[in-house]
Amino acid sequence: MSSAVVVCTFDEGRDGVPTGAVETLALAREVADAIGTELAWLIVGPLPARAREVAGAYGADEICHANDSKLAEFKPDLCVEAASQALGSLAPKLVLFPQTFEARLIAPRVGFRLGAGIVMNALGVSADGGTVKVTASAYGGNTRAEYVLSGADTCVVGVLADMLQAEPRGQASEPRERELTVNLGEAGERIRVVEQAHFEGPRLEDAQIIVAGGMGLGSKENFRLVEELAEALGGMAGASRPAVENGFTDASRQVGLTGKITRPVLYIGAGISGASQHMVGCSAAKTIVAINTNPDAAIFRYARYGIVGDALEVLPAITKVVREAA
Incomplete structure (x- = not known):
């Protein structure tokens, strides 16, 4: 047995x-x-x-x-x-x-x-x-x-x-x-699905490159900088839980303990502090790049490469270099 x-x-x-x-x-x-x-x-x-x-x-x-x-x-x-x-x-x-x-x-x-x-x-x-x-x-x-x-x-x-x-x-x-053998003759289903969200396209969990944004981006409008770099790199955009809760993007992009657990080759975290709840979802990445204005942000402890700077300035600069090299 x-x-x-x-x-x-x-x-x-x-x-x-x-x-x-x-x-x-x-x-x-x-x-x-x-x-x-x-x-x-x-x-x-x-x-x-x-x-x-x-x-x-x-x-x-x-x-x-x-x-x-x-x-x-x-x-x-x-x-x-x-x-x-x-x-x-x-x-x-x-x-x-x-x-x-x-x-x-x-x-x-x-x-x-x-x-x-x-x-x-x-x-x-x-x-x-x-x-x-x-x-x-x-x-x-x-x-x-x-x-x-x-x-x-x-x-x-x-x-x-x-x-x-x-x-x-x-x-x-x-x-x-x-x-x-199981007997479900008397068993019933009490949970009823009222509405189900459908997300098309590749799964975030399967992405080899992820560019994720957090509250350091400041607004939903600025989150497009994350999406633009992700597109330039051929990857996908992710987000921290606070960014999702504040409407920067939808929940299908959330990385962390209560979101997606990912294992990309490259993970770029922009404006993300690096709380352990989030890092559970990305710490298995082969390479982590952190972008944050705070040099003491926890995410730098996980990162192979760190950039101390404003994500609103750093992201467009990286995107430009990537596009020019393509």
């Missing part, structure tokens, strides 16, 4: 693989090896076409599939019921959810159903001598906390998977496959 389980609800993600699945599976495999147990991948809803390939590449011993005609689309209440029933039959010690939007809705509720200890916003999970420890972002991203998982029969952890790097195992495994 597997004592470590990764739970995913189906989404199209990247290349038909549920968002965060490979990173969470790779992490869970390390933990499972450390505590000497098997790893199962539980998929609630339609089975992704590449499920067996991904499970084998990232070390799952078993694919468990819990499906029902009612799960053709993501419905939180029904997914909670299905996941709770499936996990009840598996009786794992450790359950990891890649912390997608969907998982934020269902993981804590599943944990409650199981009587489990629950930790969300996890940045890492490790095991030593059978003791599992979780490092997580806490207090809105202002600090990090370490939790020792003990006392509960089961622990549920929401993992910020986009903060992790995943490498396939040297030799792929041959996972077993198991269909789990």
Whole structure:
């Protein structure tokens, strides 16, 4: 029986693989090896076409599939019921959810159903001598906390998977496959979607180059300077949470703990102070360039290159150089 389980609800993600699945599976495999147990991948809803390939590449011993005609689309209440029933039959010690939007809705509720200890916003999970420890972002991203998982029969952890790097195992495994029966006959859906926003074009999470603006830009009109540089570089525009809340741009551009977790090759932060909530969303960038009038701004601690200056002057200058070099 597997004592470590990764739970995913189906989404199209990247290349038909549920968002965060490979990173969470790779992490869970390390933990499972450390505590000497098997790893199962539980998929609630339609089975992704590449499920067996991904499970084998990232070390799952078993694919468990819990499906029902009612799960053709993501419905939180029904997914909670299905996941709770499936996990009840598996009786794992450790359950990891890649912390997608969907998982934020269902993981804590599943944990409650199981009587489990629950930790969300996890940045890492490790095991030593059978003791599992979780490092997580806490207090809105202002600090990090370490939790020792003990006392509960089961622990549920929401993992910020986009903060992790995943490498396939040297030799792929041959996972077993198991269909789990769930009974959703009496289950209903209480959450009704009144309106759904649709954003077209590439995802910010997939961008290789991001130019992000913060409150230092001063206004929505000035935010166009960020967009112009992003366009010149062939990248995408991002923003801090305060910039979004003040209407500089829409929420699909928000980078940070409560926005998008990104891993670009180049991240340029203009007029952004570098609060930890924001940096959670971009600190995995290969190169960070900071532009800020305050030489003591926290973002400079993360940056490889720093420019102490007014973003309203620096951004147009960089854009001009990029366009002339094109």
